[in-house]
Amino acid sequence: MEKSDSVTISVPPWVDELGDRRARFETDDARMALVIGLSQRNVDEGGGPFAAAVFQGSRLVASGVNRVLASGLSIAHGEIVALMRAQRFERDDPQPQIEGASYELFTSTEPCCQCFGALIWSGVARLVCAATTADAESIGFDEGPKPDRWTDVLEKRGIAVQLGLHRAAAQQVLGDYARRGGPIYGLRHPTIR
């Protein structure tokens, strides 16, 4: 067991093999393809059907996959794992900056209420999503109470939002998870209640 004064969230080695931080991702298509590939691999490995990554221009700052089931932590959504890793890498192992480029979060499904809120403080200036809230909810996940017109709320906070990029590919991953009978964790199956 880890020391009682600390909590660690880890990702499996294939996350940084698929999402090689030395590679360049020159287009939004390439960035989202990585994220959806990570979400599919996470399903294949027994995790939730969600992944995310932080980019600065063509530079991959950090990838994340949903680790709720593996970590026992309800916070460990793909977006949170990617943001935590990005902030930690930028502090402890900084790579050459892409001049003039902001940090952008690509996610395989629109953020839930938790990840919506976490985005506000993250330093990210753009959010790009594939599958929609309705897509996630159609297989039984609950995205929770986001503010009305949540994309407008983000835009007002300086975070540009783009929805539906590679949506069909992300829907396939969600559908694959549902067909395999993957657990629908969240409010109905909370971590400690």
Place this chain on the structure above:
Amino acid sequence: MEKSDSVTISVPPWVDELGDRRARFETDDARMALVIGLSQRNVDEGGGPFAAAVFQGSRLVASGVNRVLASGLSIAHGEIVALMRAQRFERDDPQPQIEGASYELFTSTEPCCQCFGALIWSGVARLVCAATTADAESIGFDEGPKPDRWTDVLEKRGIAVQLGLHRAAAQQVLGDYARRGGPIYGLRHPTIR
């Protein structure tokens, strides 16, 4: 540096000295007094003026303090640290359960938009707050876009809410932090932008 595949959030040893998990906290007053004591100590030690703890009845499951500045992670609010530790302890080092008692989160200040969202998935069935959103914003912090009538939203999700318990004591901690010139991190001073 920690391994690149993992991110760790730690708390200083005084957190579990003040919040001794073997002690019993028989009343809401005792529970909130602990949390406000932790927030004051965090200020004294150079951290943000916020703390939280998860209880199950009189049992302290886990304490947390704001670790944004120390960890470089925008997620590391007091509530998140307490929830992560509580979930991890209950999985890896479970203590005798208090029969019939739900998990309850006590926090020195009402949750921001991020912690509001994280609460939804946490397994907590009651939220008790000391200082208000307005109190935090009066010293310059931003609590972010929570849904309208956010306490009603939590209640509808099965999370009972009580506001203003020991508010004056928590306001004093916020005021102390402001007088010392503590940094107002958050959107205006994000972690990676």
